[in-house]
Amino acid sequence: MLYYFLVILKVHDNILLITILLCFVILSAVMISKLSIDPLAEHISNLQNLSKETLHELNLPISTIITNTQMLKKNSDDKKALKRLDRINQACSMLQLRYNELDYMIKTQTQQEIKEKISVDKLIKQRVEFLNSIYNDVEFTLELQNLEIINDKIGLTKIIDNIIDNGVKYSLNSKKIDIRLVGSTLFIQDYGCGMDEMELVQIFDRYYQSNENMHGFGIGLNMVKKFCDKNNISLNFKSQPNIGTTVSLNFK
16 A cells, blocks of 8 residues: 555655555545444444334233233132132233333433323323232322322332332331322332431442342342432332331422
8 A cells, every 4th residue: 555655656755645544544544443343333223122022922912911810810700719810910010110120221212202190190190000919918108199290100010029028028017018109209118127327328329238138029129329319209118227217209
């Protein structure tokens, strides 16, 4: 290349020569990058399309199972059979939750707008009904005023589930959770082991767990905090050891 410019084209201006070579290097880099990135972009696009199609195919059998179990429950008086149908319904609800989470992940990764109108009081009732089917020994007390907001429904569902689940897990001696929606603020209160000031400082640290033996839905309070910050929700914790914890979400 250098020989071509110096001998054949007789270019002796060093600045011009450097400029030409620099342009050639940049052009070559762009071409190589394009050849490398285009197949990768196509592969990612194909994976996204496959994920969407797979999710759509999963939704149909889940809906079919739920519909048919509901019909079977109406036509059955056998207590054992009804219990089995309830277990199938619970399993389908878990699958539906995972389906919604996968769909949510795809939409967030492709940066699609996922905000919608949410009736917060109705959403809380739905989540408590679902969680009560898992924690049937827990007493949930609800005091809910009507509230509608525009927000990310699936993300909000996940953080509500996480906060309530934490309240249940850390309430070993008290199976009671109070949930109040007053004005634009949601309060979730448990009467469990509570936390001291040192623990409160650490709760938003990634992978932090007050008790490593506890397991649940857990997206973690670190992710809860990130979601609230991103969606303009004020998150606050008040806690005392051996008394309990109150989590408040203010929808600004």
